Amino acid sequence: MSDLLNLFPTFPLTPPVSNLLNFIEDARLTTADLLALDPISISRRLPPQLNTSLLELKSLQRNLVEHIHADIARLSSLPPPRTITTHSPTLDRLLNKIPTQAITEFVGESGSGKTQILLLLTLTVQLPPSRGGLGRPAVYISTEAPLSTLRLIQLKNYISHDVPVDEQPTTDKVFSIVCSDLETQEHIIRYQLPVLVQKFDVGLVVIDSVAANFRAEFERPMDRNKKLRLSNPSTPSSSPSSSSSTAAPGAGARRGSQMAQRGKEMVRLAATLRHLAITHNLAVVVSNQVSDKFNARTPLSSLSSPRDGDDDDDDIMSLDFQSKWFTGCDEELEGGGKVPALGLVWANLLATRVVIRKSEDPETGEWKRDLRVAYSNRALAGEEVGIEVFEGGVRSVEDDGSDGCS
Amino acid sequence: MASASPMPSSSHRLPTLSASQALSASQATDSRISTGSEELDKAIGGGLSRGKITELCGPPGSGKTTVGLQSAANALLSGDGNRVVWIDTSHPLPVSRLGAILSRSADPRELFPNLQTIRAPTLAHLLALVVHPLPTFPPEHTRLVVIDNVSTPFAAAFPPGMEDGGGGGGAKGKKEPVGVRRFAIIGDLISALGKLAGSKGVAVLLLNQMTTKVIPGVGAMLTPSVSEYIPPTVPPYNSHQYIVLITPTTDSPAWITSLNSRLLIHYNKTSLSLLANPDDTPVSQIRYVTILKSNGVLHGSDSSRPVVLLQIQETGVNDVKLVSEASPAAAAVKAYEPKRKKRKRGPEAGVIPGSDEEGGESEEDEEGSAGEMYQWEEGAEDDGMGAAIKSPALDSQNNQGFTKAGVNTAHQAVN
Structure with missing residues (x-):
């Protein structure tokens, strides 16, 4: 399938091109091929009876190059990214706010407060630029529980208390939809979302959570068994598998192709979102789930000493070893032994990953939440701050009380 | 190939230079762009080489973009009117961070006009830009072209799972040509970049992500995403495995031979007692750069591979000072x-x-x-x-x- 018209829907279909297009599709020539191959090689891939003139192909290529150069010029002259406030000074400092034109991820277990942050953003994005927003509506795509309207109203009331009426966010400007399976999700994001964004000048797209449908459709119970086998002490040379993408091959070609399929869907989703984000200068914020990290410290392999367990089996460049940093997973910390779903393929597609760690205070028995940037191209990773969920959304423990940010 | 594209006349041939001119040009001080780390510069022969391609690969958050930003800042600061082209294929250049890096030594507002950012969100855009460049690309006085990053366009055009189409998985005749085309396009891209770098005398810095390859009996290993390696049929396990994995002989030959330097930036454990100033260098900011190829010389075995420590900060790249004299x-x-x-x-x-x-x-x-x-x-x-x-x-x-x-x-x- 040629991707020419997907990528460049405005590419003019004048006679030489329109006649060739079907054959180009049949020959599986992508736009990249049309650019990288010379006309002779292109003609060789087309059916011989077609007798394409090289001149025609040459002019097709030239038109295409010109068209793309014009597109590059258009894209490059788009306005620079803007930012959306989180309504908490400390979080704004830590995250350097939420940028448009990029994908930001919040990852944490359920109840860690990530949905609260997403809800809050659907409101702060509506604030005027002078108050840290974009003055634009938001779209909330949920894959699990539908949008909690009551909570949204509560947040809205809190945010609005010192904002003039005409600048206040409203729940009318939060469009929400539930997609309960991957196919619906893909359809909505690919076809309906762009229309909505265009029509209402949406400034923020939220997906809560991005992993749910992928996990439901691609992750299967056999994962767990495989991991158990992999980290069996009788095969000490094999590094224990943590992420679901690390199971041994040969154990299931089908599983391998499933993972590939999943990766493909994720790459496509991210490409669609990024395209929207850039062309409409909007922010994309997604939440992600976590799974428990499974490793050699679990009972099966307790033959090795419990303390400095699994790490040391890994080679420096093994996924297990390197992923400790970019997953934000830190088993030394209470509640830290969790890895974000969707693996490295997804991690590569994000501009920023924010990890929220939930742990129980041993003394009071209360839940504690700590937020930190795992990686970002625009904020410094590493610093962890305690956060709390309160009626006005999420704030850092340090902000406590003095949260009248404007 | 050449007949296909309306090339600007200047890129048809390299400027004629005598050998001695070339030698002195290559040794001129401004022929290198500092990465911001003295140690790293030393390890790759003085910095990013003009007229050559340097690749920096690493997992998310390892500091690729920061090294890119720091190099861009240094190129902008290296002389009046020196220009930098930043091509983003996925996320936009974080202008605020570049500003923070620049403001350590100059007023960013004066230098920003010398920075051109270009968006190339798909492989087609990138190919049009590089394989069929406009006469104005890159502009005069450009010292450095950064591509952040080369892997995302390939991931989108050739989604995961297709890349090993040449191997066992997808021998249905359907997928096979795709894998072959991917390799061919990688070759086309890198040779066009090489030509661009050579003919315009710019340093090219490619940022590359990592992908996983599962090696039977070993587990999942990270390997550079574009030009990735093909697993050996019988992988003998030893802990040199990681070296085997990133040994460039298994990469696309066109890719690896076109690179002047290839750097792998990654995480590692650091013990506080080895740091000269543990208070100024939080362990979370320390990264390791393993030099796989420097100045055209491959470092094939682990023992010959230099390793450099970097500190990645919001305001750029710093060296990490160690207590001992040891390397x-x-x-x-x-x-x-x-x-x-x-x-x-x-x-x-x-x-x-x-x-x-x-x-x-x-x-x-x-x-x-x-x-x-x-x-x-x-x-x-x-x-x-x-x-x-x-x-x-x-x-x-x-x-x-x-x-x-x-x-x-x-x-x-x-x-």
């Missing part, structure tokens, strides 16, 4: 190693620390493990080559390939 490689490995050893060879651990006076003279800290390593080295070191050959055998049992690398370096440092 960063030795320090890094030592920082990582002792824990492993103690656990792996528990019974022997009691014997070996006795020999620590040998290690003591070079290292303040970690004497026990330093001595331990020397002990091992002594045994294997009858002849220099022997050590290298023997170590895999030891490793298959003890998992200590990395120790070996460290030992060699440490030992040289002492002598």
